Amino acid sequence: MSDSIDIPVKSGAPMAAVTHPVESSISPGRRIWLRFKSNRLGYWSFIIFMVIFIFSLGAELIANDRPLVVRYDGHWYFPIVKTYAETTFGGDFPTNANYLDPYIVKNLTAGDNFAIYTPNHYHYDTLNYFAPVPNPAPPSAANWLGTDQFGRDIFSRLLYGFRVSVLFGIALTLSGTVLGILAGALQGYFGGRTDLIGQRLIEIWSSLPDLYLLIIFASIFEPTLFLLFILLSLFGWIGLSDYVRGEFLRNRSLDYVRAARTMGLSHWQVIWRHVLPNSLTPVITFLPFRMSAAILALTSLDFLGLGVPPPTPSLGELLAEGKNNLDAWWISVTTFTVLVVTLLLLTFMGDALRNALDKKLSDASLSGGGK
Amino acid sequence: MLSIENLSIRFGDTFAVKDLSLQVSAGERVALVGESGSGKSVTALSILKLVGSAQTSGRIMLAGSDILKKSEPELRRLRGRDVAMIFQEPMTALNPLFTIGQQIGESLRLHEGLDRRDAHARGIQLLARTGIPEPERRINSFPHQLSGGQRQRAMIAMALACRPKLLLADEPTTALDVTVRKQIIELLLELQEEEAAARGMAILLITHDLNLVRRFAQRVAVMEKGVLVESAPTEQLFTAPQHPYTKRLLDSEPQRDIEPVPRNAKPVLEVSGLAVDYHKPAVGWRQMFKKNSFRALHDINFELRRGETLGVVGESGSGKSTLASAVLGLQYASEGEIHIDGRALAGLHTSKQKRALYAQMQVVFQDPYGSLSPRMTIEQVIGEGLAMHRPDMDATARRARIVELLQEVGLPGNVLQRYPHEFSGGQRQRIAIARALAVEPEMLVLDEPTSALDVSIQQQVLRLLTRLQKKYNLSYLFITHDLAVMRAMAHRVMVMKDGRVIESGATEDIMSAPSHPYTRALLEASMLS
Numbered sequence: 015m016s017d018s019i020d021i022p023v024k025s026g027a028p029m030a031a032v033t034h035p036v037e038s039s040i041s042p043g044r045r046i047w048l049r050f051k052s053n054r055l056g057y058w059s060f061i062i063f064m065v066i067f068i069f070s071l072g073a074e075l076i077a078n079d080r081p082l083v084v085r086y087d088g089h090w091y092f093p094i095v096k097t098y099a100e101t102t103f104g105g106d107f108p109t110n111a112n113y114l115d116p117y118i119v120k121n122l123t124a125g126d127n128f129a130i131y132t133p134n135h136y137h138y139d140t141l142n143y144f145a146p147v148p149n150p151a152p153p154s155a156a157n158w159l160g161t162d163q164f165g166r167d168i169f170s171r172l173l174y175g176f177r178v179s180v181l182f183g184i185a186l187t188l189s190g191t192v193l194g195i196l197a198g199a200l201q202g203y204f205g206g207r208t209d210l211i212g213q214r215l216i217e218i219w220s221s222l223p224d225l226y227l228l229i230i231f232a233s234i235f236e237p238t239l240f241l242l243f244i245l246l247s248l249f250g251w252i253g254l255s256d257y258v259r260g261e262f263l264r265n266r267s268l269d270y271v272r273a274a275r276t277m278g279l280s281h282w283q284v285i286w287r288h289v290l291p292n293s294l295t296p297v298i299t300f301l302p303f304r305m306s307a308a309i310l311a312l313t314s315l316d317f318l319g320l321g322v323p324p325p326t327p328s329l330g331e332l333l334a335e336g337k338n339n340l341d342a343w344w345i346s347v348t349t350f351t352v353l354v355v356t357l358l359l360l361t362f363m364g365d366a367l368r369n370a371l372d373k374k375l376s377d378a379s380l381s382g383g384g385k
Numbered sequence: 386m387l388s389i390e391n392l393s394i395r396f397g398d399t400f401a402v403k404d405l406s407l408q409v410s411a412g413e414r415v416a417l418v419g420e421s422g423s424g425k426s427v428t429a430l431s432i433l434k435l436v437g438s439a440q441t442s443g444r445i446m447l448a449g450s451d452i453l454k455k456s457e458p459e460l461r462r463l464r465g466r467d468v469a470m471i472f473q474e475p476m477t478a479l480n481p482l483f484t485i486g487q488q489i490g491e492s493l494r495l496h497e498g499l500d501r502r503d504a505h506a507r508g509i510q511l512l513a514r515t516g517i518p519e520p521e522r523r524i525n526s527f528p529h530q531l532s533g534g535q536r537q538r539a540m541i542a543m544a545l546a547c548r549p550k551l552l553l554a555d556e557p558t559t560a561l562d563v564t565v566r567k568q569i570i571e572l573l574l575e576l577q578e579e580e581a582a583a584r585g586m587a588i589l590l591i592t593h594d595l596n597l598v599r600r601f602a603q604r605v606a607v608m609e610k611g612v613l614v615e616s617a618p619t620e621q622l623f624t625a626p627q628h629p630y631t632k633r634l635l636d637s638e639p640q641r642d643i644e645p646v647p648r649n650a651k652p653v654l655e656v657s658g659l660a661v662d663y664h665k666p667a668v669g670w671r672q673m674f675k676k677n678s679f680r681a682l683h684d685i686n687f688e689l690r691r692g693e694t695l696g697v698v699g700e701s702g703s704g705k706s707t708l709a710s711a712v713l714g715l716q717y718a719s720e721g722e723i724h725i726d727g728r729a730l731a732g733l734h735t736s737k738q739k740r741a742l743y744a745q746m747q748v749v750f751q752d753p754y755g756s757l758s759p760r761m762t763i764e765q766v767i768g769e770g771l772a773m774h775r776p777d778m779d780a781t782a783r784r785a786r787i788v789e790l791l792q793e794v795g796l797p798g799n800v801l802q803r804y805p806h807e808f809s810g811g812q813r814q815r816i817a818i819a820r821a822l823a824v825e826p827e828m829l830v831l832d833e834p835t836s837a838l839d840v841s842i843q844q845q846v847l848r849l850l851t852r853l854q855k856k857y858n859l860s861y862l863f864i865t866h867d868l869a870v871m872r873a874m875a876h877r878v879m880v881m882k883d884g885r886v887i888e889s890g891a892t893e894d895i896m897s898a899p900s901h902p903y904t905r906a907l908l909e910a911s912m913l914s
Contacts, residue, residue: 042760042804269756273820276713277770278743280736287769291760 049370056366059359070177077134077170081113084122084129094132116144134158136167138174138327150342160344162335166325168345172352174327179309179356182239186308189247191297194254199293201255202262203285209259216252224249232320239322246311254300261293295371302364306357313353329353386411386587387432387551392443394427394436394611401427401439403611409551411585414577416592416602416619418634420839421810424611425591429553432589433464448550466496469544473556475536479528485512485539486524489546496547511542516572534565538572545576548584552577555591562700563866567910570601593840595634596911599623607631637840639847639873643694644855646876650690653828653860654712654746658721659685661704661711681707682884685721689828692854694861696875696892698868698907704884705864709832712862713748714739726827744774747821751833753813757805763816764801767791770823790819794849811842818849828860835870847874868911872896880904 040048051057069076080093086103093113100111104121111118114135122129135156136142142157142165149165151157159168201212228245235241265271266289274288309329315321316330324331329349336346387409394402402424409415419425430436432445434452445452447467455463472478480488489511490504499507505524512520515538528536537557544552554573558566573588580586590601598605599619606616607630615628626632661682682704689695699705710716712723714730723730725745747770750756757766767787771778778786788798794815805813814834821829831850835843847870853859865871871878872892879889880901888901899905 041762042806269750269752270758272710272713272715273748273750273756273817274758274769275715276743276746276748277820277824278736278740278773279769287761288758292758 046370050366053366053369056362056369059362059366063356063359063363066176067180070173070180073170073173073177074132076132077136077138077167077173078132079112079114079135079137079140081122081129081131084127086122086127086129088126112143114140114142114144134167134169134173136170138171139166139325140170141165142167150339150345152342153344159348160342162332162345163339163342168332168348171327171332172329172348175329175332175349176352176356178239178322178327179312179329180305182243182312183305183308185243186246186250186311187301187304189243190250190254190304190308191301193247193251195258195290195297196255197251198255198258198260199262199285199290202259202293203266203281203289205263205266209263216255220249220252222249228315229320237321237323239326242312242315242321246308250304250308254297254304257296257300258293261296262289265289265292299364299368299371302360302367306360306364309353309356309360386448386585387589388444388446389428389432390444390446392428392431392445393441394424394431395440396438400611402431405443405608405611405613407606407613407616409587409589411550411587412581413587414574414590414601414603415587416590416598416605417608418592418595418598418605419608420593420634420841422610423608425608426555428608429470429555429589429591432551432553433468433470434460462496465492465549466547467549468551468553469547469549470553470555471537471540471544471557474560475533475540476528476560478540479536481528484525484527485531485543489524489539489543492543492546507546508542511546512539514576515539515542515545516568517542532565533561534568537561537565537569541569541572541576545580548580548586550584550586552586552588553591554588556593557590558597559592559594563868564700564906564910566597570597574601595840607634633841637844639844639870641873642848642851643874643876644692646690646693650692652688652690653726654689654862655724655727656688656712656721657686657724659708659711659718659723660720661707661716662719663707680719680884682711685886687879687886687889689860689862691827691860692858693877694854694863694875696871696878697862697864697881698866698871698878699881700866700907702883703881705881706832707884708881709748709830709862709864713746713830714742740774744824745826746828746830747824747826748830748832749814749817749821749834751836753810753817753837756817757813759805762802762804763787763791766805766816767820767823770820774824786823787819790823791816793822793853794819795845809842810838811846814838814846815849818846818853822853822857825857826859828862830862830864832864833866834863836865836867843870850874868896868908880907 050060074094075082078094082092082094084091084093084103091098091102093111098111099108100106100118101108103111103118105111105115105118113119113122113129113131121127142161145151145161145165147154149161150163151161151165153160157167157169159172161167162171197212197216201209224245231237231241231245271284271288274284279287312321312328313330313333316328317334318330319334321330322328329352332345332349333353336342336349339345387407389405389407392402392405393400405424405428407415407417407428417425417428427436427439431441432447432452434455441453443453447463452460452463479485486505486508489508490499490501493499493504493507494501508524509520512524517523517535517538523531523535528539531539541557557573558569561569577586577588590598592598602619604616605619605622607614607622607628609630615622615626615631617627622631623635626635659682660680662678663681664678685708687695697705697708707716711718718731725742728742730742761769764784764787767790768783771783771786775783784801787801791798791800796812796815796819800808805816808816818834834850835846838846850861851874854861861874863871863874875892877890878892878895879886880895880903881887882903888895888899888904895904896908899908
């Protein structure tokens with residue numbers, strides 16, 4: 015038929031009327047990943063961040079006051095996973111063994127006995143009763159980054175504190191994103207009355223003074239990480255829901271959504287398959303920025319003493335300690351560095367992600383100009 | 386006066402314009418014709434040196450000096466004074482924050498050093514000359530307060546303000562309704578004749594509309610993919626085209642090739658007394674309690690039989706797209722009934738019944754870029770309806786069916802895993818047609834299916850639609866503003882204006898002997914040969 019003459023497909027092999035070999039092409043998601051990768055700063059920030067994060071997930075294997083393996087009197091012990099009494103290793107009391115006690119250390123190294131320690135010998139809450147220098151102690155071979163005013167190892171506290179911050183950030187980002195998408199999607203897709211009522215409720219909700227609520231709740235309940243997560247989640251989704259609502263309002267009137275509805279798809283199917291995938295750009299763009307905001311929120315609360323209870327390792331608590339011990343520079347300088355590097359890496363990643371998702375930039379680089 | 390010599394414009398490695406030479410003498414009307422992507426707009430912009438980030442070579446001589454060699458301050462003196470431009474979409478070409486008087490006055494004060502009061506007076510004169518009623522009042526209007534035609538007139542007034550030697554008109558009528566289109570063209574012709582006699586103003590018209598060219602231009606230059614393929618006086622080009630591409634363009638007038646509907650064909654769609662209201666938001670708190678509404682459709686009655694094409698013609702705002710939405714069940718009908726295959730659309734409540742009904746009618750939209758979800762592969766796009774309506778098919782059978790559908794619409798079966806952005810407009814429209822056919826409907830609602838396509842592609846899609854109609858005995862509800870398309874495709878025509886059907890009947894009757902004055906105006910304005 016003459017009507018099947020057409021301009022060949024823009025990119026790709028000649029169009030023969032072959033049916034079998036199905037040509038596949040790069041999916042939009044993969045294109046975004048490739049563009050993200052081509053931004054070197056963002057890509058390497060991502061790699062570095064992931065490496066640090068994975069290390070911090072295994073913090074117990076890096077900084078711990080319990081040895082990984084102990085060989086004592088011909089028996090194998092695994093203190094890292096099991097608690098042993100001090101009497102097991104020749105101590106006097108049936109309390110938990112303190113593997114940093116010089117007496118125990120002597121027993122563990124006598125004769126054929128040996129103990130393999132983690133690279134750093136202190137857990138985040140280990141108090142070193144046998145420190146040679148008064149606390150806070152400057153960096154030394156034993157305490158790589160020094161100790162705080164209670165004699166806890168700074169490196170260990172930073173490592174665990176980073177992990178807590180990032181995990182908290184991820185959890186808060188996820189909950190905020192899910193709630194934000196849900197609220198925005200419902201308002202944007204159904205519009206009209208739903209939208210009107212939803213918007214008024216959000217306006218009321220967002221005018222609640224969240225910081226004061228937090229302080230009040232922190233004084234009523236024992237502040238735990240979980241309570242903070244719940245409280246911050248309650249207010250963290252509002253900004254995002256507005257963006258998602260806007261995208262849904264735009265996308266729901268596009269022809270492919272109308273075509274899908276004529277196809278007989280239910281609202282839920284239309285939202286899930288058609289509108290949502292095309293409305294995720296602001297969500298993905300904001301992910302790293304939301305995460306750094308979450309980390310910063312936790313740090314600030316901890317700094318003010320409204321956050322997690324001691325001895326939970328936390329960057330904010332370390333900063334507060336640094337403020338109280340200005341002469342112990344190693345506390346504030348190291349904490350500050352970790353915080354700045356973390357936020358900087360997240361910002362670089364966010365920038366790269368935003369450029370990768372920017373339609374205008376990508377179109378310009380793909381088509382090379384024209385209209 | 387204007388002489389373009391061996392102009393090449395490159396974006397990176399792709400040539401937008403290649404080795405183009407074109408002369409425009411004083412007082413001449415030249416048309417630059419081509420399909421989208423042919424480089425015609427880039428050529429026009431390069432005359433003002435407004436093409437950013439492109440490598441340009443060759444010469445553009447205007448009144449003896451090379452524009453491409455001029456410095457930025459020299460160019461600024463030239464733009465608006467020697468060469469002025471009219472854009473396609475006056476809404477976006479005018480600044481919404483200034484009155485049109487301020488915008489006309491701006492170039493007068495800049496180039497001719499007039500003070501505010503003189504510029505205002507000249508602005509009124511110019512507006513009066515472009516035929517805007519009450520120019521004294523209109524000069525203080527903001528662009529959004531004017532109608533589309535008036536905005537384009539204001540644009541023309543602005544362009545003529547400093548008596549340019551050359552006027553570049555880039556698709557000046559494409560965004561306008563047909564009746565307005567005709568007025569604007571007549572205005573341009575009249576003004577040019579006047580200006581040519583006095584000062585030798587030339588017009589370079591950039592367009593894809595051949596009817597417009599025939600009516601307007603003295604000489605035509607045809608561009609294809611950045612290359613000027615033919616240039617000749619208008620009559621000569623239309624009667625004896627030399628280049629095969631020109632011939633193809635001229636041949637792309639849609640041809641009527643449809644079969645008559647059998648007398649006993651059963652009705653697929655019956656609409657009686659249909660009315661649609663839109664809610665208009667009231668001001669402030671009142672919207673919570675009171676509803677304002679606006680009637681978009683009044684008392685529509687028609688029926689569509691099996692294998693028949695009913696054309697719905699009208700200008701923007703006539704309610705033809707609302708009609709499509711109502712028929713498809715996307716828009717709530719305030720009054721009246723819609724029956725599909727004898728079953729009432731409004732009576733369906735369970736999703737199963739609705740689904741069965743949706744298998745009977747499908748839709749193809751105007752914009753090939755907006756009608757396919759950018760994140761779905763072609764297989765997913767076409768397969769979605771199949772998965773929904775044919776649960777008996779397994780994955781292999783579904784894929785086979787999708788390949789079959791693709792071949793039916795003239796696409797190879799190996800594009801299953803591709804994404805919509807890799808296809809051209811015409812190809813996307815084919816995919817949209819394949820998606821609609823997937824559920825084996827009896828009826829298609831075609832909402833301006835070819836308006837966004839180039840003429841030659843448009844014709845291919847129309848041929849495809851005709852062939853599919855014959856093969857599957859499909860009924861089409863064909864909505865368009867293009868009477869040439871309507872004449873070729875429709876068995877019967879319904880002319881709409883302001884939400885009412887003002888005339889309906891067999892296509893030949895309406896085309897040859899329209900009874901309503903509006904239909905006559907519409908026919909005359911569309912300049913069909």
